[in-house]
Amino acid sequence: MNRLFLTTALSMGLALPALAVQPAAGEKLAADQSYTFWLLDAIKTADPHKNSDVEGSDVIRQLFEGLLNEDAKGAPVPGVATKFDLSDDKLTYTFHLRPEAKWSNGDPVTANDFVYSWRRLADPATASEYAWFMELMNVENAPAVVKGEKKPEELGIKAVDDHTLEVKLTAPTPYFPKMVTHSSTFPVPQKVVEAEGDNWTQAGKLVGNGAFTLTSHDLGVQISMDKNPNYWDAANVVMEHIKGLTVNDNNVALTRYKAGELDRVQIPAGQYPSLEKEFPDQAISIPYSCSYGYLFNLSDKGPEALKDVRVRKALSYAMQRDVVVDKILQGGQKPSYNWTHWAIEGFQMPEIDYAAWSQAERLEKAKALLAEAGYGPDKPLKLVLQYNTDENHKKIAVAAQQFYKQLGVQIELNNVEWKVHTDRLQSQDFEMARYAWCADYNEASTFLDYFRSTGMNYGKFKNAEFDKLLDESKTAADPNVQYTAAEKIIAEEMPLVPIYQYAKVDMISDVIKGLPTENVMNDWLAKDIYRIEK
Incomplete structure (x- = not known):
């Protein structure tokens, strides 16, 4: 048996008491x-x-x-x-x-x-x-x-x-x-x-x-x-x-923070640059292991249009991630073309082809794919995008509606409360839905296992090769080989539109x-x- 101690203080196998929280010098x-x-x-x-x-x-x-x-x-x-x-x-x-x-x-x-x-x-x-x-x-x-x-x-x-x-x-x-x-x-x-x-x-x-x-x-x-x-x-x-105080409006929550009613709050989209200047000791932006995207319902209950991978790719290519990150959020988030967060320990970011294209190239390819799939002015693609109540989600959804309008796609927005949103996700009662996955542990498999056919996988994506790769990764000397291949399957099959990878943007x-x-x-x-x- 290999004995593994969790701190150097336990090197003799004895459980020593934790150190008390200590104020720093000058703190009372x-x-x-x-x-x-x-x-x-x-x-x-x-x-x-x-x-x-x-x-x-x-x-x-x-x-x-x-x-x-x-x-x-x-x-x-x-x-x-x-x-x-x-x-x-x-x-x-x-x-x-x-x-x-x-x-x-x-x-x-x-x-x-x-x-x-x-x-x-x-x-x-x-x-x-x-x-x-x-x-x-x-x-x-x-x-x-x-x-x-x-x-x-x-x-x-x-x-x-x-x-x-x-x-x-x-x-x-x-x-x-x-x-x-x-x-x-x-x-x-x-x-x-x-x-x-x-x-x-x-x-x-x-x-x-x-x-x-x-x-x-x-x-x-x-x-x-x-x-x-x-x-x-x-x-x-x-x-x-x-x-914990529940405040559905992020701007109201910030106001209550400034009034001293809250000690920590998320910074609303677009406000980090000004708040960081005004409150440099309170505004933070740090990597946060969550990925944000629009999930496609690929189950039998989902729309027929989304069963065509050309449609899914077109919708992903037309998403203007730089606008979302640089113009709407402005908090240190990164555009996402894959699923696993860039800061996960040991993860090697794969090369994803469409990530290297210009947005103009992506839009051109998106239009061609949509036309191939049979959609155009005489037969416009119509979809409903569901998101849960939050000003940031609303701003991104409204922008997405405009991005997709350039593609000739008509998007109806459906804002629902969190419980309704999650209930519908769990029962596959949606077409496209705002979704985010936050790591359960600091290793890439926490993201990729989500899309297993047996995973949480609310959109019901199924790919036997993807499952096989993740099975193999469990005993691989270097699982990044399988992780890279799995990410490329996601980019090829596009079970969602990856949009951005989180930063934790808060006032503390x-x-x-x-x-x-x-x-x-x-x-x-x-x-x-x-x-x-x-």
Whole structure:
């Protein structure tokens, strides 16, 4: 067995306490240790196994804790587990859990909690959108369990004893430790879930093992959390209270930030250059591992026109990405001609042919392809583009409508609320839809696995060669060979219009310290932040 320690401080195999959050020289902690962050939409659920949203994960990360956490640069560090062993064949991970870990009701957190939780995630009865994550992790028997062909009890996870958890994989997975920082792998309290049913995540009933507890949740208005005194490292948590405020209008949210009601907010499209000049200590633009595009519905419920790859390519070629990035967003985002974010660790950006063309060349080729497909003045292509409520999405959609008008394509815009949007995506009730994918872990497969025929894949793209390449990548010495080939299939088959790759463009109050700015995942933990006096 190869013993892998998660910090150099653990070189003797002993779990040492985490270092307390320390103010820098000249900083003085404020008496009021509170943090208020912005949410664009309502949190659909605080259940780690039923959430599929980035904002939901931000909240869940405060209420629950997995085997491992991320440090300020995104590297795995101890969470409930202090260390792990890896077998010589790299197929068995043995996690050693800290005995002091407790649920917020005072019960101990044990290996059996993880066994129950991972089985629950994979169990078809849970109907989790993230059941597929168990497959991506290569956990033994996960595909058969997810399909209902084997019982959850046959999943490759077991409790050796209360503080020793064993996970068996079907293939060596070097990025596996990164994957267990994802919120879908977090434990939930079996007795509470079974006693309360679907109501177990309500304030007053939710029991978590994170650094904070849920105190109130007014859906679509606010969610409040207080420091958890039973958290194993509570003595080193400075922050006392955190709150998420839901504000659907980004400009209104910025106004509330300037009024001191919010400590962090997204900068509206086009305003970063002026805000960066006015507030250089508050405005940030950093790489953020999300990709934005317009997804095509290729399922049987989708429009016939989109089943023609010439139509899909024409729509992609006609998208003026430079206008979106340079004229609308203006926040350090990059035009996208592929799917995987450029800043993902180890990713080698492939050469995509149409990325090297001028926009005039792209438009010319788009017109030719559309004509080949039988569309023109006498038979215009008509499609509905759906997007969720947000000023930035609206501006891009309105611009896209004009781009496609140059192509002779008539686009009807359909703005819906977030829950309606996601429900329609999940049931393939759309034609084209605004979509973004944010990495679940810092490795290219998190993007490419999305388009597997068995992936989340709301547009229902299917390509046997694509699936085969991703299967091969799991055991490849250099998976970038397969990743490059897979990206080229996406560029050739065009299951979506890639538009831009994210930057995190935010205003952060200059009295809030400890938020990570060097982690491309942009995951944050309130236990690591603090407020200083001005």
